[in-house]
Amino acid sequence: MNELLLVFATIQEAKPFIEITDAKSNRKRPFIHTATDENTSILITGIGVFNASIRLTEYLSTQPLPSLVVNVGLAGSFGLIQGQWYKASAISYYDSKTHYTDIICREEKYAHLHTVNTPADKVKMAENPNWMYDMEAYGLFASARYFLNHHQFQIFKYISDRDGTLVSIKNSLSGYTDLCPMVWSGVKQLFQKIMSFKNDESTMHSFRDKFEVFCTKNRLSFSQKNLLMERLTYLKNLGFKEVVDTLLQKSYREFTDRDRRFAEILNELNKYE
Amino acid sequence: MNKKVIYIENTLVENEYAAVVKKIHPEHIEFIDSYKDVLNQKGGNWRFQKNYQSIILAKRRDTFFYKASPLTQVIESKNFYYNTLAINCLFDCEYCYLQGMFTTPHLVLFLNNQDFICETRKLSSSLGEPFYMAISYDTDLPALEHWYPYCSEWIDYAASDPNITIEIRSKSGLKSHFSTKKPLKNVILSWSISPNEILSAYEHSTPSLEHRIKAINHAISQGWRVMLCIDPIIKIKGYQEIYSRFIKYITQIIDLKKIYGFSIGTFRMHTNYLNNIRAQRPESSLLWYPYERNHQHAGYPENEKKKLIQLVKFELEQIGVTKIFEYE
Numbered sequence A: 001m002n003e004l005l006l007v008f009a010t011i012q013e014a015k016p017f018i019e020i021t022d023a024k025s026n027r028k029r030p031f032i033h034t035a036t037d038e039n040t041s042i043l044i045t046g047i048g049v050f051n052a053s054i055r056l057t058e059y060l061s062t063q064p065l066p067s068l069v070v071n072v073g074l075a076g077s078f079g080l081i082q083g084q085w086y087k088a089s090a091i092s093y094y095d096s097k098t099h100y101t102d103i104i105c106r107e108e109k110y111a112h113l114h115t116v117n118t119p120a121d122k123v124k125m126a127e128n129p130n131w132m133y134d135m136e137a138y139g140l141f142a143s144a145r146y147f148l149n150h151h152q153f154q155i156f157k158y159i160s161d162r163d164g165t166l167v168s169i170k171n172s173l174s175g176y177t178d179l180c181p182m183v184w185s186g187v188k189q190l191f192q193k194i195m196s197f198k199n200d201e202s203t204m205h206s207f208r209d210k211f212e213v214f215c216t217k218n219r220l221s222f223s224q225k226n227l228l229m230e231r232l233t234y235l236k237n238l239g240f241k242e243v244v245d246t247l248l249q250k251s252y253r254e255f256t257d258r259d260r261r262f263a264e265i266l267n268e269l270n271k272y273e
Numbered sequence B: 001m002n003k004k005v006i007y008i009e010n011t012l013v014e015n016e017y018a019a020v021v022k023k024i025h026p027e028h029i030e031f032i033d034s035y036k037d038v039l040n041q042k043g044g045n046w047r048f049q050k051n052y053q054s055i056i057l058a059k060r061r062d063t064f065f066y067k068a069s070p071l072t073q074v075i076e077s078k079n080f081y082y083n084t085l086a087i088n089c090l091f092d093c094e095y096c097y098l099q100g101m102f103t104t105p106h107l108v109l110f111l112n113n114q115d116f117i118c119e120t121r122k123l124s125s126s127l128g129e130p131f132y133m134a135i136s137y138d139t140d141l142p143a144l145e146h147w148y149p150y151c152s153e154w155i156d157y158a159a160s161d162p163n164i165t166i167e168i169r170s171k172s173g174l175k176s177h178f179s180t181k182k183p184l185k186n187v188i189l190s191w192s193i194s195p196n197e198i199l200s201a202y203e204h205s206t207p208s209l210e211h212r213i214k215a216i217n218h219a220i221s222q223g224w225r226v227m228l229c230i231d232p233i234i235k236i237k238g239y240q241e242i243y244s245r246f247i248k249y250i251t252q253i254i255d256l257k258k259i260y261g262f263s264i265g266t267f268r269m270h271t272n273y274l275n276n277i278r279a280q281r282p283e284s285s286l287l288w289y290p291y292e293r294n295h296q297h298a299g300y301p302e303n304e305k306k307k308l309i310q311l312v313k314f315e316l317e318q319i320g321v322t323k324i325f326e327y328e
Ligand code: SF4
Pocket: B088, B089, B090, B091, B092, B093, B095, B096, B097, B098, B138, B139, B140, B171
């Protein structure tokens, strides 16, 4: 059960979170770490938009889907406050379609995040001084969108530098590490929000699963299935959940003719409307 | 509502949006090419986003009004128009078609209201006869008045154009959009009202019936033309009793002799919208009712529809209401 996935470009960015969550690396796949509570995983993608996209796609298509993916890391900005954390309000990548994130945190600061292929220098960053620049976010978003809803992908960036030089970035790491526990508590709060919403959805999923089994078992046609879905959901929502559950456990295969079978099912339901 | 980040179209210049931004006071502004980039973004969860609804400030470039569609009401005028000065709503009615019309619930405010008025003025001179314009369409306009004075500007316009009759429909309990103005014959203030049983079950985050009634009585006392809308009438358990009790109740607290008219209709919706909304609201008994589908419109079967309409109509006629506009 890896419900929360934290994604980093480098081990340096991931390290404070590996420590906080007491995560252990996977022997066969060292870029994946699993926390001791087994609820949180850490993925290190490597630098750059393509590495990010490939590693995350691979992860999401082979592992159980997490409820929340959070990218945490460093970003440069000419005008934003250095040493401050920001959440991405939008993610852009050259001429690609900009993605506008769901704004769900009331406590954090927000800024536009632009992903670049090569480190952005002072001149590049000065073009849009209030933007953040990184090298992975758009690639991560491009993968996540195929698997998850928008609100299940979030980004926290620490403003590390305003010139893109390696020295500045390295110098910022201790400040970044100091603030990671604070970000971790923000991530956990976010996770709670997402989970409380997801719990509402999972009730519906279990109903849908039972419904699918019932329709296959009773060999209902496509249109019969649609009609039945409407009637059963209506009844369930009116408060006849037990009636619906009982019906979904029954078999009507004693009626060999499909239309007859369906008529019997509807007859049963008519009693309650 | 999320006021931390707002979106502003690049085509708006600062003095067009500055006043609104000052009122919203966001921490961050995202500048965008078109409101559609955010409003129509796919891949989000409508219901989740409704909890964090954002505001988009935009400029309408074309289509400043529409001729009425078959689902809109037939009022006295044969020239029925509506416009969309804003898109989406602060409230969250379970039966609202807006949930199925746009992929996100974000609120779009068109700040070039004067362009809408200007185009309507042209329409008025080209028609050369009375016409009806519903201006609180695809939104609840009075609820947005504190950000932009839409109603106020339209009431001013109506004062200068005797051909137009504007209707401002709302569920809000606010009075600010009319109380400082002189009542006009060609402005109809209409309120949607429902029995408390319907209101509490399906009209989420809307003002209470008492609030709406206070605003209604205030408008009546000032001499405004007031229309009451019992629409959509919804078939819930014990609906006969619920609606007749409701109509008796409003008779006691609103001077119905002074009401311009009633507009009534049952639940109806475009089938595409209904399908979209059902996916978002799997727990709704209202939306999952086995409606009849005809010509892409879902609604109660004809006999049930008639029953519901007759019930409300009968109760209204009993108390002497004669002007009843019925949804066709
Ligand atoms: S008040 Fe009107 S526009 Fe707003 S949600 Fe309700 S039905 Fe929709």
